[in-house]
Amino acid sequence: MAALALLLALAATAPAQAEPGDVRTFKAPQTRAAQLRIHGSTDIENFAAVIADYQRLNPGTEVEYSDLVAQDIYARHLQAGPRSADLLISSGMDLQTKLANDGHALAHRSPATAGLPAWSQWRHEAFGISYEPIVIVYNKRLLPAARVPHTRRQLLALLRDPAAKLSGRVGTYDVARSSVGYLLATQDHQLGSMAGALQAALGDNRAVLEERTGPLLDRVARGELALAYNVLGSYAQARIDDGAPLGIVLPEDYTLVLLRTALIPRTAANAAEAGRFLDYLLSPRGQAMLARHVGLQPVLRGPGAPQGPQARDGTRVRALRPIPLGPGLLVYLDGLKRRQFLEAWRSTVQPQRKDGSAVP
CATH class of the missing domain: 3.40.190.10 (Periplasmic binding protein-like II)
Incomplete structure (x- = not known):
């Protein structure tokens, strides 16, 4: 009921009829062995290079990417039922936290997620992939x-x-x-x-x-x-x-400091592939691709590097205040x-x- 009430509230303040987001299918470079459906709030033109790099490592995976605003990612998941996307990547940290809090997310544990700072993951269900x-x-x-x-x-x-x-x-x-x-x-x-x-x-x-x-x-x-x-x-x-x-x-x-967050829905048809893509995004290679082609700063850094948020030139900035993932985001x-x-x-x-x- 809480999710329905929020959905109605979001609809009441949104335009009368939202236009569907841009959807692009990235065919598997080799014989298709897996599929992955992503709903993301990152512009598809920028994220395409990240998908292409993932497919170089996993040439049998076909990826469908829908470019949506954060509000629509949340709303479409609640309306989709079993046709949910396999992975939600959103700048709407609070809405992603709401989905996890309401039981819509699968837990995902891996060596990649284990390295995340405490403020950038919640309950092994919502993960910051960049700041x-x-x-x-x-x-x-x-x-x-x-x-x-x-x-x-x-x-x-x-x-x-x-x-x-x-x-x-x-x-x-x-x-x-x-x-x-x-x-x-x-x-x-x-x-x-x-x-x-x-x-x-x-x-x-x-x-x-x-x-x-x-x-x-x-x-x-x-x-x-x-x-x-x-x-x-x-x-x-x-x-x-x-x-x-x-x-x-x-x-x-x-x-x-806003975290771009990833979440695997409980209804994902291809949850295992979604987990592999999430681990790729958190790998040194994936973090470098996000920085180079999307302009998103790495949430994870190499051994010996400071783990707090930094300016683009790599220097620490005391004024940076990461918005932590967690129940505090549900207040408003x-x-x-x-x-x-x-x-x-x-x-x-x-x-x-x-x-x-x-x-x-």
Whole structure:
């Protein structure tokens, strides 16, 4: 019943009709001996190289990959029944934890999972495969270096400064539609004393709201937005590597670290193959592929390397705060808490008309 209530709550805040995600089948290079169905929130263009490398090691495996937002991964699993995917790979840590907590996950133990830090796996059912700093992204041509905020307090001051002229030129996730955005916003409220003030300042500046990271970064890169708050660092770095005029800030007060998590559903038809793919992702080779082709930072490092989160250049950053897998993520999935949080968020970030509809 709890899962059904959450599913209804997510549906109520999602668009009326979600478009199906991109689905691609990667044929087995040799005679097909195994199949694997993955639902993932990582862009298929980036993840294709990882699948191709796995097939080099396992040429008899055919892989079907569905590119979905985290919210849809959760919802489709609950609706799929016996036609569930074999592996769910999602940036929605809280939703993955909810599935495990409600008995939807198979336990998986292997030498690969045994090496995971305690904060990156839960009950041998939900596993972090990478960590991802949550950052501020800005357009270098629009925001002078002297004005770039390096803490939330500096960001708040910038948003409140009329001379900055940021009205309509800042962006963030629409937390009513984005499960990742919702998770990050609720974490801010638990960690940061100025989360409410920052939320109000975003609203005062008519923040542009998007469901996914890509459109936000596209707008910043084109100069339509000067900066975006609380976005996935890997996507921003990929655009920088391609020449976009973007800069990345890891906030010095604290930088949230999101785990991209994998879970094998209890209804998986090919659970053994899913376990092999998960072990591949956690192997040195798989971690290197995720870093090289997806831009996801390794959750596991070689002997002698520091095991805590690091910046992209490998240095330790004290401000990094990994969001630990576990029951703490379930707090804001409670129906009443979710409704109260979204009502407060809409009243500040997304002002309402008298009829209750959002002001564009």
